[in-house]
Amino acid sequence: MKKIWGITFGGLHSKILSVLLVFLLAIIGFTSFISLYKSLTLKKIVEKSGVEQHDAIENVSGDTMYQVIEQSLTKMNDLRAEKLDDEFTEIEGYIKMLRDLAGELFENADTLQPATVPLPDPDNIDQLEVHLLYEEGVDYQHSEYVGIVGNMTDTMVSLVETNDKVESCYIGLADGTHVGVGNGGADKYDENGKQKPFRVRHRPWYVGALEKGDIFFTGVERDAFNNSMNITCSAPVIINGRTVAVVGIDIVLDNIDELIAEANSDTEFVFIVNNNGQIIAVPNNNSIFQLEDSDTAEDLRKSDNKELADFITQALNEKTNLETVTLNGKEYYLIGTPMKTLNWALISVVDKERTKAPTTHLLDEINRINADSTTAFRNGTSKLSKITIIGIILIILIGAISSLFVANRIVRPIESMTDNITGKSGNGAFEMKDLYRTGDEIEVLAKSFDKLSKDTVKYIENITEITKEKERIGTELSLATKIQVSMLPHIFPPFPHRHEIDIFASMEPAREVGGDFYDFFLIDEDHLGMVMADVSGKGIPAALFMMISKALLKSNSMLGQSPAEVLEKTNELLCANNQVDMFVTVWLGILEISTGKLSAANAGHEYPAIKRADGDFELYKDKHGFVIGGMEGSRYKEYTIELSKGDKLFLYTDGVPEATDAEEAMFGTDRLLEVLNENKDASPEQLLKNVRASVDRFVKEAEQFDDLTMMCIEYKGTEK
Amino acid sequence: MEYNVITSGSKMVIELEGRLDTTTSPKLDAFIRNSLEGINELCIAMEKLEYISSAGLRVLLAAQKIMANQGRMVITGCREEITEIFEITGFSDILTIE
Known part of the structure; x- marks a missing residue:
């Protein structure tokens, strides 16, 4: 783990940071995706609705415009047509009036005075006048028709004067003459001052009315004189099936x-x-x-x-x-x-x-608004994106800093604890600090450490104490072992000057000190005391009990008493203050060296094995008494064995036959006798070694369970 | 070693099993010293007992001493090896073996 600026990378810092960042990024990614998706959808909707709006406006507006135009235009057109038609109807009225008047005049020609009609006056420019026109070669001065219609010139003048729609009115007569009421002027004369001929009967209005036989409107015609555009309304005057005249009105086109x-x-x-x-x-x-x-x-x-x-x-x-x-x-x-x-x-x-202009305008306006709002939307979006990015960066920064802060709050106590425990700070003993009182698992952890630390200190103290105690006990025990061993005769041969006997003995306690013991001592010059004993139990209590037993047995023996007496006396003494129900099995023998006579008594001990000079080792099944220290008043029987030269006596404790292998099989007395007899003539020392080796082979790696104590005496007889 | 205790009234039967030696006898010793009150007939059944060491003998001796004051103690079902140990140690003289 690297450490930069107090932040441990690869530790909890970066783990918490990573978790938070991953979490933040996940949230940001999700919201970004949603907003992107939403904004795309929104954009699509806006675009689509823009197109739809456009189409709708175009359609609706087009339809509306069509309807508006149709309504207004129809009405307007009708009104206009009607208005014009009215005017023409009026003109039609006038022409009918003129026609009827002319007709009446022609019908009543007999009763009329022939009227005269003047020629046009060149000075009457733009002045209303009544004038007579005629075709070339027509004798206008003698025209009967002119005399007739000359009577209606007053009416015609008043028509023109009173009606501004009527520019002029006239009557073309079938004899090629023409009586008109209209503006005079020089235009009716040529450059020579001669009146221009007027081809009355060829004028379109004349021809038209004649052909139609009824009221006739010309198209737009050039005026015969002033070249202006005119429309003329005309009607034939028919008398007795013959057209005698055609009346006409020039309509002012100004309207x-x-x-x-x-x-x-x-x-x-x-x-x-x-x-x-x-x-x-x-x-x-x-x-x-x-x-x-x-x-x-x-x-x-x-x-x-x-x-x-x-x-x-x-x-x-x-x-x-x-x-x-x-x-x-x-x-x-x-x-x-x-x-x-x-x-x-x-x-x-x-x-x-x-x-379409309004529609187009409207659409342009809408497009502009749409474009504006799209731009605004885009600007807003990009602004929003910027704000969002800044926001994201801020969130990540804040998140990172706060997670580092939090991580630091978590990690610092842990680091401090680690330093505290590993001894980087302090002496390695854990000290509770305010830093650890976080109110969470860290405090729990710190408390645990505190307890553990205190327990450990206590434990170490205990261990130290116990170790000291153990060492002390160990020292004492090894001392005790030494004392115990030194208490037993351990220098062989013990009586170098006594050639009659050869003794060898060994004791191997299962623990430092044992309950088994052997002893031999000269009671006097001719008597050898021999003890083989086994205290119930093992260890220090057994060793202590053994010490007293050994001392009592020896001191009682030294008094010269018989073995049974010694055992009985010792039993009394041991029972007197025996609070712990301990007892000891004892085989006690006293050998009269000079004769080989062995007196012995057995207080609950193993049978001794005896080998006669020419025989094998055999168990001597002597008469047993009760163990010593078990019960007051025990009585022991004594027996005597005569030993001859070369006889051997092998004594042992139950550790030998009861030595157990890993399968809990016991060595047994049969194996004991067997190994003794394998090399029965060997010296006591060798015999003990043989037995020991055999036991070792038997038990193999199994733990030595009981004390192993053996003693062997060879009686060599008195010297001759 | 294991032992089974069957008590009916003032009579108690302790069935021993396995090896009664230095390591195992303190347990039985403690039991006997604490549980014999009011018992006037104690039977120690040794059918399944394989071995008894001097420490085990000590427990029997303690029990015998206690029971001598308040009734009787009987040993039953000894195997040959156990009987031999009793013989050797002279316990057969002080114990009631049936």
Whole structure:
């Protein structure tokens, strides 16, 4: 673990930090994904709704515009047509009036004074006058017709004067004369001051009325004199099936011009088509239609533009709907209303593109707003992104710092504890500090450490104490072992000057000190005392009991008593203060060295093994008494064995036959006798070694369980 | 070593099993010293006892001493090895072996 700025990398610091960062990143990733997805969806929705809005507005607005235009235009067109028609109807009234008046005059010609009509006066420029015109070569001065119609000139003058729509009125007479009321002027004269002839009967209005036989409107005609554009209304005067005259009124076109001019704008205009499908009125400088003479003007009903041709045809017959017609490659709304009087049609034209202007404007506006809001949205989004990124960085920073802080709060006590325990700070003994009182697991841990540390100190103290005690006891025990061993006769041969006997003995306690013991001593010059004993139990208590037993047995023996007496006496003494129910088994023998006579008594001890000079070792099943120290008043029987030269006596404690191997099989007395007899003539010392080796082989690695004590005496007899 | 105790009234039977030696006898010793109050007939059954050491004999001696004052103690079912040990140590003289 590396440590930088007090932060341990790879430790809890970085683990907590990693966990927090992973957590934060997961949250950020998730929210980013959601917001990205949302913003994409939102963008799609906005775009889609923009398109839908656009289409909807276009459709609705288009429909609305169509309806608005249709309604207003239809109404307007109808009104205009009606207005014009009314004017023509009025003119028609006037012409009928003139026709009827002329008719009456002709019918009552007999009763009338012939009136005279003056020739035009060149000075009457732009002044109303009554004048007489005539065809070339016509004798106007003797015209009967002029005399007749000259009677109605007053009426005609008043018609022109009182009606501003009537520019002039006149009567063309079948004899080639012409009586007119209109502006005079030089235009009716040539450069020579001679009056120009007037081809009355060739004028279109005259011919038209004649051919039609009824009221006739000319197309737009050039005025015969001032070359202005006129429309003339005419009607034949028929007397007895013969047309005698044609009355005519020149209509002031100003009204129509006014109407047309009034209706003319950037987006719309009005034009009028006559019954021949020719345009008779259209705004000046119109890019689509031009006004032309009736003889050259195109019959629009036969136009190459089929839409237009069909429309014009229909418009001359009936009111049309608002129709879309392509003119000069551009779409226009057209609506037509027939004018009944003239069988003309008034047609309004609206630039379809221009009608879309409000829609286009609206759409532009909406697009602009959409674009603005998209930009604003984008700006907002990018601003939001920036804020979000800054926020994320801040969150991560704060998260990192706080997690490091938290980690530090967790780790610092732990580090301190570690240092404390490993001895980097302090002496290695744990000390409770305020730093550890965190109120969480760390405090628990610290308390545990505290307890552990204190326990350990106590334990170490205990161990030290125990070890000291043990060492002390060990020292004492080894001392005790030494004392015990030194208490037993351990110098061999013990009586170098006594050649009659050869003694060897050994004791190996299972623990440091044992309960077994052997002893031999000279009671006097001729008597050898021998003891083989086994105290119940082992260890210090057994050793202590052994010491007293040994001392008592020896001291009692030294008094010269018989073995049974010694045992009985010792038993009494040991029983007297025996609080622990300890006892000792004892075999005691006293050998009269000079004779080989052995007196012995057995207090609960193992049978001794005896080998006669020429025989094998055998167990001597002597009579047993009760163990010593077990019960007061025990009595012991004594027996005597005569030993001869070469006889051997082998004494042992139960540790030998009861030596146990790993399978808990016992060595047993049979094996003991066997090993003794294998080399029965060996010296006592060798015999003990043989037995010992055999026991070792038998038990193998099993622990020595009981004390192993053996003693062997060879009686060599007295010297000869 | 294990032992089973069956008590009925003032009669108690202790069944011994295994080896009664230095290591195992203190347990039985403690039991006997603490549990014999009010018992006037104690039977120690040795059918399953394999070995008894001098420490075990000491426990029997203690029990015998206690029971001598308040009733009687009987040893039953001794194996040959155990009987031999009793013989050798002279315990057969002071114990009632049946």
